[in-house]
Amino acid sequence: MPQYKTVIHWFRRDLRLMDNTALHHAAKEAAQVIPAYVLSDWKSQHGWTGSTRQQFLCGCLDSLSKNLETLSSRLILRCGQADVELERLIHETQAEAVYYNRDYDPYGREMEKKLQEVCNRIGIPCHSYKDRVLHEADEVLTGSGGPYRVYTPYSRNWLGLNKTASLGKLTTLGQAPDPAIKSLPVPTLEHWQLPEATAILPAAGERAARERMKTFIENRTLHAYAQKRNIPAGVTTSRLGQDLRFGLISIRELHERCMAAAALATTPDARTSIETYIKELAWREFYLAILWHYPEVFDEEFAPEFRGMPWPGSDEDFQTWTQGRTGFPIVDAGMRELLATGFVHNRVRMIVSMFLTKDLHCHWRLGESHFMQHLLDGENASNNGGWQWSAGTGADAAPYFRIQNPWTQTKRYDPDGSYIRTWVPELKNVSAERFMDPPKDNRAIAPGYPLPIVDHSTERDRTLAIFAKHRGK
Template sequence: MKIAAFWFRRDLRLEDNAGLYHALKGEHPVLPVFIFDTNILEELEEKADRRVQFIHQHIVALDKQLQQWGSALEVHHGTPGEAFAQLTAKYDIACVYTNRDYEPYASRRDEEIARFLKQHDIAFRTFKDQVVFDYSEVVKDDGKPYTVFTPYSKKWLSLLTDDHLRSYSTLKYKDHFHKVNHKAIPSLQSLGFTAGRQAFPPEAIDEALIRHYSKTRDIPAIEGTSRLGVHLRFGTISIRTLARRAGALSETFLSELIWREFFMMILWHFPRVINTSFREEYDRIKWRNHEKEFERWCTGQTGYPIVDAGMRQLNATGFMHNRVRMIAASFLTKHLLIDWRWGEAYFAKKLLDYDLAANNGNWQWAAGCGCDAAPYFRIFSPQRQTEKFDPGGQYLKAWLPDLGSEDYPEPMVDHTVARERCLAAYKKALQR
């Protein structure tokens, strides 16, 4: 019997899933597939990686839901090429459905799989799901991509209709899943990872929080942000559902969702930003790249409390408050003159909600070298940022038990001296 396959990637949910909806509406029963991609997993240094634990937890939950309908998730552990060689040998597959991913590795992977499937006369169909607007939908009148956020945002909003945010009623077609016997999901340990005592943020949309988001989002001592980043990253929540509900509650929150898509489209159109500055002249900066100073930043021992609190929060939980991320990134690149790529890579290892496009875009913004970035002479004062956003010191107290004691380090650099050093280094590089 011919079947279709749906390949889960950054869309770990059954409801309101565009590619899955189209697969289930097709003419063939649908086999749900997930691949623990060793090309990705083998790059991870920490075997207690919170993200792998998060994915594994949701894969188990997906499988349990599918079992209720007489189906099951077919899970592979290997490269996508190896997985599809096994799948095509085991099943008579007519078509593979999946949702688009915009990262460079994902594009190369999908091109490889599409070529393999074509050799076997199997169609490969991709759909827009993790964004409201695709890479070619919000562009200038001449078809070129936007590189400044404000006009991109205005165009995004002008194009938005109810149709863009309408949910896909996937579960109406749940009887169209391929009926298979359940096979045990590989354990986290068999994948080469260990489970920690990690409490993941809920995927529920807190409408009261979103309604007050513009007033609370910059205060790190309170729960003033949605913590939905990891759910958007792995698709355990639908961007359409979130944008539809957020749009009616908070323009500021909706704007953050537009920033997310802006950075994703920048990455799609300019994949070189992974390794180079968007504004290439900034690659002439002579970074100090002092390894011991970088280690002090990583471990929260800079002597600047707001920076240290953020880094310790990150190391302990896999999360850092958004305002503090900006302060910590500015400190590394401008106070210490350490290459933004070092900081970007450290966040990539630690953040539970790590997303390549957003992480890269925000680090380049902080360093002044990205598209629509803060000017290089804008250098955050950690002291002023603390006075403004943590005036009572609650955030600092929560993460710095040694603050005020002999154990807490002295500031590793004077703010005024560091600022002047930064300005001189940037000016020298940019005046060539």
């Protein structure tokens, strides 16, 4: 006999039916689950997101809505502040409890607190669950019970912890919400008054994400991950960032599938690859833990010694960087890939972010916010972590004096120039050697392609001087 008659499941970054912890508990403990999603009501622009990610969200909601129909249920879409809208829905449906999966950024946490207050006031329970991660921030602590500040010891601890098993498929949510319960239609970009998305996006929704996960594991990209993951040309990584970001796949299931593949792997290279991949999943949780323990990273440098440092870069150089017109082919390829697809390969994210902060001396926050506007997997914790890492100010940051040289990086990771030629069409007939050094004759390497806007070694010295001076204060 279920404990409740009717409950609400509040969908957030868990837009799936498979192995969704809170939803499974709701389905088990109630005769009827009302699936609800609350759309944000900002208009025209938002500091954290632009058309690309919102377009993908629309597709995910459309798919979720259809998947719920196959369970004879119906997604209830509302718009506004989540606590206010859910309170309304509690009254309309006479729900006896609310279920949700926890979010870890300060804004998500704030909203959870407000919802908890609403439920307390009404006198109904509000059940929250761990779902987005394998281990929450407070499960991975140092011997003295404090948070880790660097990745390597964190990951050692994280890897050794027992992982929760996945919950499998959901079969029913009970009766569909009463037709009298109103829902908004699945949104389009017009809802936020956003312009059409120009990037070519992967298919949205749970089914497409599961297909990507399957392909990654079964086509053996996973088995060659350690050897190939730094090569930006072609598909050498899982490309599951957006699927984890929106909760289209479960982290437990992904981890379990990787472990199953490891058990069947027949070569040491394949086993190493799978271990390497799982360590990347730990990076994601490391940055979520950093944000949980140190929410101030949104506003300032994680490393106190670099707070208040000057970033004298110009707006003009920043704009040139965003457009992929710096004259550094690998940087321009990355920035154009971002605009064209909402994705940039991790190695190239490191190159372009270090270039903006260490060659152009622009504040990492400018790059952080440009990425959040355009990345499909744009996620506050990882993005902030990645930017501060590159800027030399973050948790487990690249030390400020270790500055990647974009020319050398090209030689190492795009030796035949195929990544660059894919994204910078004016360079399609230029030989790869010309991408590995600044042009010696000071002439453009192709018609219409700019000369490098800075000299890397001069700017490297300048960065070292700025950091050293600030540290010496």
